[in-house]
Amino acid sequence: xxxxxxxxxxxxxxxxxxxxxxxxxxxxxYIDDIKLPGMLYMDIVRSPYAHANIKSIDASKALAxxxxxxxxxxxxxxxxxxxxxxxxxxxxQMVLPVDRVVYQAQEVAAVVATERYIAADxxxxxxxxxxxxxxxxxxxxxxxxxxxxxxxxxxxQTNHIWHWESGDKARTDQLFNEAEVTVKEHIYLPRIHVxxxxxxxxxxxxxxxxxxxxxxxxxxAPHAIRTVYSLVTGIQEHKIRIVSPDIGGGFGGKVPVYxxxxxxxxxxxxxxxxxxxxxxxxxxxQADSFARDYHITAELAAKNDGTMQAxxxxxxxxxxxxxxxxxxxxxxxxxxxxxxxxxxxxxxHVEVDGVYTNKPSGGVAYRCSFRVTExxxxxxxxxDTLAQKLQRDPAAVRMQNFIQPDAFPYKSATGWEYDSGNYxxxxxxxxxxxxxxxxxxxxxxxxxxxELMGIGISTFTEIVGAGPSxxxxxxxxxMFDSCEIRVHPTGSAIVRIGxxxxxxxxxxxxxxxxxxxxxxxxxNITVEHGDTDTAPYGLGTYASxxxxxxxxxxxxxxxxxxxxxxxxxxxxxxxxxxxxxWVDYHFQVKGVPGRSVTMKDIAFAAYTNFPxxxxxGLEAVDYYDPPNLTFxxxxxxxxxxxxxxxxxxxxxxxxxxxxxxxxINPMIVDGQIHGGLTMGMAPALFEAITxxxxxxMQQSNFMDYLLPTAMETPVWETDKxxxxxxxxxxxxKGVGESATVGAPPxxxxxxxxxxxxxxxxxxxxxxxxxKVYQILxxxxxxxx
Amino acid sequence: MHFEGxxxxxxxxxxxxxxxxxxxxxxxxxxxxxxxxxxxxxxFKPTIGIGVGAVKAKFTLDVQLQDVREPTHAAMKxxxxxxxxxxxxxxxxxxxxxxxxxxxxxxxxxxxVSGTIASVGARxxxxxxxxQITKFFDCFRQKLEQPAQ
Numbered sequence: 001x002x003x004x005x006x007x008x009x010x011x012x013x014x015x016x017x018x019x020x021x022x023x024x025x026x027x028x029x030y031i032d033d034i035k036l037p038g039m040l041y042m043d044i045v046r047s048p049y050a051h052a053n054i055k056s057i058d059a060s061k062a063l064a065x066x067x068x069x070x071x072x073x074x075x076x077x078x079x080x081x082x083x084x085x086x087x088x089x090x091x092x093q094m095v096l097p098v099d100r101v102v103y104q105a106q107e108v109a110a111v112v113a114t115e116r117y118i119a120a121d122x123x124x125x126x127x128x129x130x131x132x133x134x135x136x137x138x139x140x141x142x143x144x145x146x147x148x149x150x151x152x153x154x155x156x157q158t159n160h161i162w163h164w165e166s167g168d169k170a171r172t173d174q175l176f177n178e179a180e181v182t183v184k185e186h187i188y189l190p191r192i193h194v195x196x197x198x199x200x201x202x203x204x205x206x207x208x209x210x211x212x213x214x215x216x217x218x219x220x221a222p223h224a225i226r227t228v229y230s231l232v233t234g235i236q237e238h239k240i241r242i243v244s245p246d247i248g249g250g251f252g253g254k255v256p257v258y259x260x261x262x263x264x265x266x267x268x269x270x271x272x273x274x275x276x277x278x279x280x281x282x283x284x285x286q287a288d289s290f291a292r293d294y295h296i297t298a299e300l301a302a303k304n305d306g307t308m309q310a311x312x313x314x315x316x317x318x319x320x321x322x323x324x325x326x327x328x329x330x331x332x333x334x335x336x337x338x339x340x341x342x343x344x345x346x347x348x349h350v351e352v353d354g355v356y357t358n359k360p361s362g363g364v365a366y367r368c369s370f371r372v373t374e375x376x377x378x379x380x381x382x383x384d385t386l387a388q389k390l391q392r393d394p395a396a397v398r399m400q401n402f403i404q405p406d407a408f409p410y411k412s413a414t415g416w417e418y419d420s421g422n423y424x425x426x427x428x429x430x431x432x433x434x435x436x437x438x439x440x441x442x443x444x445x446x447x448x449x450x451e452l453m454g455i456g457i458s459t460f461t462e463i464v465g466a467g468p469s470x471x472x473x474x475x476x477x478x479m480f481d482s483c484e485i486r487v488h489p490t491g492s493a494i495v496r497i498g499x500x501x502x503x504x505x506x507x508x509x510x511x512x513x514x515x516x517x518x519x520x521x522x523x524n525i526t527v528e529h530g531d532t533d534t535a536p537y538g539l540g541t542y543a544s545x546x547x548x549x550x551x552x553x554x555x556x557x558x559x560x561x562x563x564x565x566x567x568x569x570x571x572x573x574x575x576x577x578x579x580x581x582w583v584d585y586h587f588q589v590k591g592v593p594g595r596s597v598t599m600k601d602i603a604f605a606a607y608t609n610f611p612x613x614x615x616x617g618l619e620a621v622d623y624y625d626p627p628n629l630t631f632x633x634x635x636x637x638x639x640x641x642x643x644x645x646x647x648x649x650x651x652x653x654x655x656x657x658x659x660x661x662x663x664i665n666p667m668i669v670d671g672q673i674h675g676g677l678t679m680g681m682a683p684a685l686f687e688a689i690t691x692x693x694x695x696x697m698q699q700s701n702f703m704d705y706l707l708p709t710a711m712e713t714p715v716w717e718t719d720k721x722x723x724x725x726x727x728x729x730x731x732x733k734g735v736g737e738s739a740t741v742g743a744p745p746x747x748x749x750x751x752x753x754x755x756x757x758x759x760x761x762x763x764x765x766x767x768x769x770x771k772v773y774q775i776l777x778x779x780x781x782x783x784x
Numbered sequence: 785m786h787f788e789g790x791x792x793x794x795x796x797x798x799x800x801x802x803x804x805x806x807x808x809x810x811x812x813x814x815x816x817x818x819x820x821x822x823x824x825x826x827x828f829k830p831t832i833g834i835g836v837g838a839v840k841a842k843f844t845l846d847v848q849l850q851d852v853r854e855p856t857h858a859a860m861k862x863x864x865x866x867x868x869x870x871x872x873x874x875x876x877x878x879x880x881x882x883x884x885x886x887x888x889x890x891x892x893x894x895x896x897v898s899g900t901i902a903s904v905g906a907r908x909x910x911x912x913x914x915x916q917i918t919k920f921f922d923c924f925r926q927k928l929e930q931p932a933q
Contacts, residue, residue: 048870048899104899105868124867132872132898286903696902704906 003519003585003598010516010585011730014667018507018527019246028246031201034216036274039203040069042264043119044277045109045126046287047101050358050695051135051148054099054108054128062111062125067118069271071126072110072263074098085232085262088255088474089332091161093322093361095259101130102150102321103360104695105286110263112275135358135695139295139318142355150321150356161323161354166337166414172349175310179301183385185762189374190688191293191318191359193285193699194366195707196502198248200288201278202261204268213269214241217261220250220500221540224474225257226532229265244530250502251679252365255326255542256289282700289325290359290689291366293318294352294374300382306392308401311340311348311413313378318362319354325363326542327370328472328479334363334370337414338463341379342423342633343401348413358695367679367740369464369543376460380745381752381762384457388756393440394749395431398459399424409726416463418631419733420723422659426635427459430657433719434637447757452642452781454754457635458746464734465548465630474539480625481549482536483557485514487618489607491600492524498538499550500530504672504736506546509664510554513730517558518565519585519599536621544632544734547664548725553624555729560620565602568618571611572597630725630733634658636746642754644783647773649685649751651714656742659721661733670718673739677716680743682708684765785896785910787917791889795928797881800889801855803928804877807847813923815916818842826852834871836897836905836912841866855879869899891921 009015022028059071074096077083084092096107111122136142136150142159150159176182202217213235219225222242230237247254264277279288295316301309317333319325327334333352340348365371383401387394402423403410410418431437439455446453469478482498495514501507511525529535538550562582569587570577573595581590588596606618639653656673663669686706690698699705724731744765751767752760758779763771776782793800803809807828811820816833823829826849833842845864852858859876875893882888895913902909 046868046899048865048868048902050898104903128865130865130870132870132896282900282904692902692906694896694898694902696898696906698903698906700900700903700906 007521008515008519008585009522010512011662011664013512013665015508015512015522015665017505017668018511019505030198030246030248031203031216031218032278034203034245036203036205039274039276040112040114040267040271041116041119042110042112042267042275042277043123044107044260044283045111045123045128046283047104047106047108049101049130049132050104050137051133052101052130053133054097054101055131056129057109058127059109061127062122065118065122065125067114068111068122069114070112070267071122072096072112072267077266080266082232082262082266085257086228087322087324088326089323090329091323093324095262103358104697105283105360107259107263107287110267112267112271137357137359137691137693137695139316139355139357142357150358159356161319161356162332163351163353164333165349165351167349168347168413169349171347172310172312175347176299176301176312179309180304181389182299182301183382183389184297184299185381185385187296187298187378187381187762188764189292189294189296189377190765191290191362192366192683192687193288193290193689193705194251194253194364195285195705196249196251196253199279199281199284200254200258200260201276202264203274203276204265205274206268206272208272212239212241213265214243215261215265216243216245218247218254219244220247220254220502220542222500222530222532223498223537224477224539227477228257228475242532244500247500247502250542251367252291252326252542253288254502255540256324256361256364258288281702285705286697286700287360289364290320290362291364292374293362296374296378298378298382300386302386306386306390306397306400308343308386309346311345311379311382313339313350315352317352317354318357318359320357320359320361322361323354323363324361326365327363328466328474329476330471331370334365334372335463336371336375338372338416338461339375339379340412340414341376342403342421342459342461343379343383344403345413350414359691365543367676367737369462369466369737372462372737373741373744376458376741377745380458380460381748384749384752385761388761394457395427395436398427398457417628418461419628419725419727421461421631421633422721422723423459423633426633426657426659426721429719429721430635430637430655433657433717434639434653434655436637439639452644452754454640454642454750454752456638456640456746456748456750456753458742458749459635460742461631461633462544462738462741463629463631464544464737465626466543466545467629468627469625477539478625479539479549480623481538481545481553482621482623483550483553484536484621485557485561485619487518487561487603487606489604491520491603493518493520493526495525495527495554496535497527497529497550497554498536499541499546501541504541504546505665505668509668510551512664513551513554514558517555517562544736547732548630548728548734549624549626551732552626552729553622556624557620557622560622561618564618565599567614568602568605568610569597572601572605627727630661630728632658632660632733632735632738634738634742636742638746638750640747640750640754642751642772644776644781647769647771647776649767649769649772651681651747653717654714655717655719656739657719657721658735658738659723660735660738661723661725661728662731664732669735672735673718674716676737676739677743678708678713680740681713681747684744684747684767686766688766785913786894787914788890788892789918789921791921791925792882793887793889793925793928794885795887796884797855797879797887800879800887800928803924804858805852809927813920813927815919834901836901837908839901839904841869841901843871845871869897869901872896889924893917
């Protein structure tokens with residue numbers, strides 16, 4: 001008996017996405033699609049000032065508006081002990097301010113009304129009397145002794161939040177003192193916003209009879225939210241249900257708990273009616289948590305022959321007014337210490353200082369496993385800076401310094417144990433695919449003619465799949481993840497997972513894992529997630545952790561089922577289970593291919609014909625604690641042409657060779673990489689959030705915050721190498737973020753390469769036409 | 785934002801000073817003027833409509849005259865809030881006679897715009913504010929130079 005592997009649709013098959021059937025028909029069910037009987041609407045009064053005392057709030061005119069039922073202020077919440085809430089990073093943040101606002105667009109009060117428009121009209125009628133205070137916007141100025149204090153509520157009367165460091169300082173300093181050559185750059189990764197298509201929102205529904213609070217919420221981590229809700233409000237956890245329905249993009253921005261969720265919940269408890277709150281686009285852009293905003297000073301020490309020896313990094317991290325980053329508890333600077341990248345280094349020392357400013361919270365891991373983008377950008381820029389100083393080819397310097405394939409598992413200078421990798425093979429493949437040697441010849445010819453062309457490389461190593469319980473937790477909850485599988489009598493199954501999809505295709509890929517392990521066709525497997533009343537406890541989807549953690553749990557749970565199924569197979573085949581083997585998606589008597597049973601036969605027997613010493617049913621649960629993180633990697637090469645008349649950078653070609661270990665669904669991985677590359681190009685060339693001196697955010701709409709469209713996006717050329725993770729049950733590593741992390745330095749390196757003959761050694765992203773044109777002007781290279 | 789300018793006005797220093805102390809006259813020059821409530825001779829609340837790009841808001845300003853030194857100097861401090869936006873400004877005027885019928889008016893204005901208007905209208909804010917404020921002081925000249933009705 002042989003089984004058609006394509007019909008099973010297990011590992012490695014480009015199974016079409018189950019979820020697309022509803023998305024492509026406009027039948028997705030997002031938060032704003034949820035309409036409950038009697039539902040009220042909430043809108044939020046926001047602060048015009050970045051820093052001000054609130055002298056008074058007069059809601060009388062708003063309350064007089066027909067249809068307005070309530071105006072909730074900080075004082076109301078304070079009476080219930082809810083004016084502040086804990087962040088995920090040992091800090092606290094205001095839900096609504098009692099007497100002071102600390103960033104522009106901060107929530108000040110909420111209006112609850114019978115209609116959405118009435119709520120908005122009510123917002124305009126709430127009169128708030130502010131006394132403006134001087135804001136501090138620049139994190140460097142925030143550390144000066146006379147700087148305005150952002151957080152007088154803290155015991156430490158300073159804007160400095162924390163200091164974090166990793167690596168061996170003494171050894172690093174010694175190597176720098178003895179170094180033959182050193183390079184140094186100041187690198188700023190500006191504040192950017194995830195800008196998911198769906199803004200944040202919720203529908204909170206409190207049932208006064210049962211005392212149960214149900215919140216439909218745009219969240220990437222429903223279980224963690226439920227626990228936090230219970231701890232903060234005192235409501236028993238079984239009386240709280242968080243449902244994360246279809247989510248229109250998360251990218252890290254939907255991990256934090258935003259004040260709107262809490263206020264809507266309070267409003268529902270107060271009114272006894274469901275309350276819907278949906279942000280508009282400008283609110284989303286102005287007030288939701290941000291990513292990046294790292295001011296980095298990096299130094300690299302090497303020998304004259306190009307051998308890299310040590311890395312020294314100092315960083316100022318602008319966290320805004322609250323440290324509401326969503327990093328694992330022990331990692332205030334995320335996994336920034338992956339900054340040694342794909343290279344052998346004798347030592348490294350990395351320091352980060354977190355600072356408060358009068359801006360919204362920062363530190364969201366925007367499609368990046370906790371500050372990995374910042375780390376990768378720094379090391380990849382520094383390798384190029386070194387190559388430039390030594391007048392060496394950047395590909396050759398990388399090849400010279402790569403951790404070699406036989407060196408894994410590799411202990412990095414900052415203490416990580418890389419699971420597996422083959423960096424030279426990935427770079428070699430990318431170089432061949434793009435004809436690197438040919439491009440260098442073309443560049444030399446063009447440069448002789450005065451034309452500007454650059455080639456940029458990024459050979460990044462990611463660190464994902466947080467994480468092992470000995471090191472990783474969020475608010476004390478260990479970062480395991482989970483899966484529960486039930487096989488029905490007729491051979492179909494339901495799979496419930498602790499992670500939550502926001503477009504990644506979990507309903508397809510997790511079904512494929514089970515299909516592969518159990519030999520049941522993928523179409524007969526339903527995947528559910530996002531409802532805390534039914535899904536097993538998990539920490540949610542971000543940091544490319546779903547496949548490394550819940551994906552592993554799914555495989556292990558399926559294998560538990562297969563172990564039981566083996567006993568049932570022995571019973572059905574009338575042999576000892578020890579004489580049964582799993583071959584080609586079915587069980588057969590060892591060496592007798594003619595005597596076999598399928599999983600479908602076994603499922604039926606599990607409910608109809610099981611032996612007396614075996615309990616009925618066919619189901620399993622697994623809570624998977626990963627033994628290590630996984631380390632996907634890739635080699636990206638970007639070719640740019642620069643218009644000397646406008647400074648416009650055009651990406652001519654971009655080859656991305658990714659290695660994420662064994663692949664579940666190649667089509668979905670390709671889609672993840674295409675999307676990720678576009679999201680990596682955006683901050684490299686277009687996106688940055690800036691503030692004026694008064695703390696007004698300057699990009700509060702899509703006219704001013706440029707997201708790439710198909711017009712700006714080049715044709716991405718993708719390829720892969722496959723280096724399985726040795727510790728993951730099916731050798732996968734995770735891929736959601738590789739491209740976002742790897743692409744920006746490839747593009748920046750290409751632009752610097754195009755301008756290197758003018759003496760340019762670094763350009764901060766976003767590399768806008770204006771920035772490039774000014775450089776061309778300075779060097780007399782602009783076309784008039 | 786800091787703005788300053790000079791007007792040569794064909795009117796006596798006294799006439800201009802009287803104009804400046806008359807809130808109704810001054811307010812009538814405010815761009816987008818809608819209405820005014822006078823609380824005291826030196827304290828009044830004009831309501832004006834301000835638009836930057838696509839964003840428009842109706843502000844009720846609380847204006848207090850300060851440092852009045854007849855007949856050479858007057859200053860005012862204004863503060864106003866509208867849905868999600870706020871304006872704070874300090875302006876002063878200095879008058880020096882050129883002749884009995886002509887006066888030089890030097891003006892200075894410091895304006896802080898906060899919130900939605902500043903954020904959404906960021907790219908247009910400076911130029912819009914410059915235009916409106918210049919128009920405001922230019923209006924003084926026009927009104928003062930009009931033949932008496």
